[in-house]
Amino acid sequence: MLTAHLHSFLGARVSLRRQLMTTAVGSLALALSSKLLMLLTSVLLARWMGAENYGVYVTAMALVLLLAVPTGLGLPVLIIRLLASYRVHEQWGLMRGLLTRGNQVVLWASLLTVALAEGMIWLLSTNLSPDKLASFSLALILVPLTALGAMRSAALRGLHHVILGQLPESVIMPGLFLGLVGGWCLVNGDGVLSPEVAISSRVIATGVAFLAGALLLMRRIPAPLRHAAPQYEPRRWMQSTLPLLLVACINIVMMQTDVLMLAALHSSESAGIYQVAARAAELVAFSLVIVNMAIQPSIARLFASGEMIRLQRIATLGARAAVAVAFPLALVMIFWGESIMTSVFGATFGRGAIALAILSGAQVINAATGSVSDLLNMTGHERDTMIGMIVGIVANVVLNFLFISMWDIAGAALATSVSLVLWNVVLVIQVHRRIGLAATAIGPFSFRKRKHNIESCVQSKCRT
Template sequence: MRFSTATTAERLLPERLAMRARPLLDRIDAVLFSPDERGEAGRMSVIAFAIRIVSAVIAFASQVMLARWMGSFEYGIFVLVWMTMVIGGNVACLGFHTSVIRFIPEYREKGMLAELRGVLVASRIFVFLASSAFAAIGALGVVLLSGSIESYYVVPFVLGFVCLPMIALSDLLQGVSRANSWAVLALSPTYLVRPVLILVLMGVALALGHGADARTALIVAIAATYLTTIWQYAGIARRTRQTLAAGPRTLNVRAWVAVSLPIFLVESFFFLLTNADVLMVGFFMEPEDVAVYFATVKTLALVHFVYFAVKTGAAQRYAAYTHGDTAKLAAFARDTVSWTFWPSLLMAIVVLALGEVMLKLFGPGFDVGYPLLFPLVVGVVARASVGPAESLLTMTGNQNACAVVYAVTLVLNIALSVALIPAFGLWGAAIATAAAMIFEAAALTFTAWRRLGIVMTIFHAGGSRPR
């Protein structure tokens, strides 16, 4: 569904910011998009890109401060638990946080307002109940297996599971916002507000005399996550009331689940794949090693943000073109590869040049992770060279094939980690991750070509635009 450019900015930004941002967004639209392609998806990418730039800086700065406050041991415990909860929250959505990006534009375009109301309500209830069950089972499992877990992990993991339902609900709300092109409301709670709030609350806790340890950090993270998710929920509810009149609801649970479950597999494999290296380091090595490796990976977030920004704006556009002009879908898909690769390559060069200095900011000993950046950057650039190919597959109904790619890649990553980490330590984790990302890029490109006839690679990007 297309919205007029006269109202797009107001839909994406708070009114005051929209007025100031309009001239800049119009100029960027003119550079990046042909006249018939300008609109909400283009602006979604631009705003997402801007938010990702700011969020990468905030995330890096906040992690530096947390590492300095807690020290490598406690910081390593915190990041392992937090990463596990972020993965768990995403998995606990059972694919609904991504499937709504398909359903909402489709229902709006076809005038299926009863189905639209139904999926908005049902998805929230479903995700909250499922994630609460995940959290309860996880916390119970930690307590029952406490004798087999290192003692310093038990309480932090139990605290982490308290946070999991709100992380899952926030992921779903982000999907709803993305489907409506409410870019700021989609990304700012998770990528701007929450990390800043964690940092501020941690500073307050330390000033009040609480310990600079993982337990304190997780309690702070719980508070920040609940506050930002509730605020996000209220904002989406207000926007929904303004754009969707009250009325009857139709529940197509079977159809929604049929689409969501394959996406659940794709997203689960993707999140596990993205974070498997940190989890495997935590399994084989000490918290101090987790801290060093995570700091190295966090430095790479300055490269990753390009990929995620383009993916955020492109997913809805892929879904829209699926029901329309396939030639435009192919041209747009090739363009997203260029938008992903070249900025990622530039940021990779910057990170390699400044990486050692950046790692030293985390504290003494963290700079030993600098050499690991080189193999990891190769993997990240390889992934960027195919653009958001997995979003293209998912949004065009090829989520099953995408799930197979990620499953095979995840198995490869874990197998390489098991083989290399005990022998080579952090170098083994970095090499395993880079190899898995290269395989993932090649497999996604091949799958997109076989399924859609679209070559998602920088070597074939930038095809002619449809006029």
């Protein structure tokens, strides 16, 4: 009997390790492909459009992200967490009910959001140039596609198809988008690429990626889920969606506040140059994105089954892997940032080098703090994530308002970096307080002493 239990335990450890390694390697390949496609697209768009037109394009994309995330109502994160938990307990009816009701709610919310946004654009039409007016209106088509695409991606990841969940947005969309804008420029010779053409190409590429993702999900739905009668837990779902919605909104606002405030307080050219620097700095922390994608479903499953030692091990190894990749990339961005910006994007973008250096340093700290938000969100402590990120976004808005007026692009980078570090520190503290885990690359100190208390807390939460 003891031997059988030992083999079962060792087999489970090997299976989890193999699954995480496979997912991590696949996510790495997708992330590298996506980043290369996005970087190449950014380079070509910056050259083909110029700083002014490119600034209009990135402002429109920032507007889409600001609108698409709230229409998701926090449901993508909830779907990943609950699908993993429901599958452990074979609650197929609840899984189907969550997917059905979630997509219905997001569809109607996105359509309402688009209608309200179009009304606001019409009211402000006298203050917008014709190219901005057309670009912003056209970009609104992306809102429902983006929101529903996030739901589909979350469903695949919650069903442990992490790689397939990322494929449409990571490879299909950027690859097709690059092909469309590249083809237009080849056909039109030396013509300048307008924001309207770029956004139209983005809409087509996103639509194709959405259809491909829907087909992947239909083929990967388990048979028991396909034939189960839908069941609903609206009260439980609503209790979690509000803080998750606020977390998602705060996160996207933090990502786009600097771009929008630069466009408002300075110019579209400053916003375009800063956007290039920010996207380049994101390469520093792309390893953390890979880690988060790989371990999200496992966090929910291990927490639901009370396997806290294994969860701590995954959290520590993930943070260490992320910072090991981030640190050398940050050194490249800091010491050779100006050469990269000018040689790749053009001489106009050289003044974004200081912003690139500041943001790269902050991304190293971001990677070193580990998967803090996922550890809280996947274990039912999304309210703590919300509190930490509220601290960050308030600091971000205030500091951007102060620093942009003084230092332009560098000021926006400094404000964003300070707020990013601040909210990560707050979340690290909350992870330790709530679930007793050490999220950072340093690893645990007193975890073993608190093991029994943690497991008792988990068992109590699972019973409720």
